[in-house]
Amino acid sequence: MTEALDRAAQELASALAPLDMAARLALIDERVAGRLVFTTSFGLEDQALTHFLRMAKSRTEIVTLDTGRLFPETYDVWTETEAAYGFRIRAYVPEREAEELFVAERGINGFRQSVEARQACCGLRKVVPLGRALDGAAAWITGLRAGQSANRAATPLAEADAARGLIKINPLADWSRDDVAHAVHENFVPYNVLHDRGFPSIGCAPCTRAVKVGEPERAGRWWWEQEAKKECGLHVGGAPGAPQSRKSELAA
Numbered sequence: 001m002t003e004a005l006d007r008a009a010q011e012l013a014s015a016l017a018p019l020d021m022a023a024r025l026a027l028i029d030e031r032v033a034g035r036l037v038f039t040t041s042f043g044l045e046d047q048a049l050t051h052f053l054r055m056a057k058s059r060t061e062i063v064t065l066d067t068g069r070l071f072p073e074t075y076d077v078w079t080e081t082e083a084a085y086g087f088r089i090r091a092y093v094p095e096r097e098a099e100e101l102f103v104a105e106r107g108i109n110g111f112r113q114s115v116e117a118r119q120a121c122c123g124l125r126k127v128v129p130l131g132r133a134l135d136g137a138a139a140w141i142t143g144l145r146a147g148q149s150a151n152r153a154a155t156p157l158a159e160a161d162a163a164r165g166l167i168k169i170n171p172l173a174d175w176s177r178d179d180v181a182h183a184v185h186e187n188f189v190p191y192n193v194l195h196d197r198g199f200p201s202i203g204c205a206p207c208t209r210a211v212k213v214g215e216p217e218r219a220g221r222w223w224w225e226q227e228a229k230k231e232c233g234l235h236v237g238g239a240p241g242a243p244q245s246r247k248s249e250l251a252a
Contacts, residue, residue: 005160009167013158016171021183024157024171025056032167034138036060039130040089042077043202044195045143045172048180051189052171053141054085060141063133066091067125068099069204073194080190092129099124109206115225118207125204137166144170147177148201149218177217 012031016024028036038053038060040046053060064078082088102124106113111121134140146155161168172180177200184191194202198210200217209220 002160002162005162005165005167009156009158009160012167012169013156016157016169017174021052021171022056025052025058025060028139028141028169028171029056029058029060032139032169035136036139036141037134037137038062038141039133040064040143041203042074042081042192043143044177044184044191044200045145045175045180047077047081047189047191048183049141049143049172050081050085051183051187054087061090062087063090063092065126065129065133066093067204068094069125069206071192071194071202071205071208073192074202077190077192084190092133094125094129098128111207112224118222118225131164134164134166139167139169140164141169141171143172145172145175145177145180147175147217149216 012028015027015031019027036059038046038049040050040062041064050062053062078089102110102121106117111118140161144152144155146153148155155170155173157171157173158167158169183189192199192202199208199220200211201221202208203221207222209223211217211220
């Protein structure tokens with residue numbers, strides 16, 4: 001089963017490589033049978049993809065993970081995006097009991113106590129809700145780019161997510177930051193004003209700062225940790241105990 005998923009992902013990545021974005025999205029709609037889910041965090045890449053998906057009239061569901069700790073500016077661009085494109089973006093939120101227990105045991109900002117505590121916070125606020133969002137999905141579409149960080153340098157256009165039993169598709173994997181910014185500005189896409197204030201990557205408010213001159217794009221995320229630790233868990237495999245999706249099936 002894993003080998004078949006790997007093969008399907010590799011074939012899809014090869015087919016996507018020579019295409020422009022409109023053709024890539026059309027091919028995904030055509031080739032992937034089953035539910036398509038795009039998770040947006042309202043960053044520049046995700047705003048560009050939302051625009052392309054809506055213009056293509058893709059059947060992809062656009063959802064978000066509302067951690068409860070986002071910047072006010074992020075909620076603003078969420079509202080602006082719904083108004084601009086005329087649809088609602090479904091939110092998946094943390095489970096109440098898990099969030100209450102974490103805050104009671106560790107404190108409201110207890111994620112700074114250790115890497116383990118921060119990962120636990122990311123787990124309940126992001127990874128577990130993501131599992132619900134992807135339950136039953138054939139493919140997960142993301143705004144990942146290879147140029148975002150050293151950890152993401154090998155990001156392919158499509159890959160097998162064996163832990164979740166689906167194909168993970170990264171249509172912007174080979175785009176540069178400038179490519180994305182050009183698409184956003186050229187198409188008058190709403191974007192988070194924090195990008196104009198030195199925030200190339202935007203997550204939860206307590207865990208994101210502006211970057212300094214010469215720093216990598218994601219240097220402002222969990223800046224108190226070592227670089228090797230700086231992922232929230234969404235893109236490093238499925239969460240234990242999270243709902244698992246069905247195996248992706250490619251249309252003939």
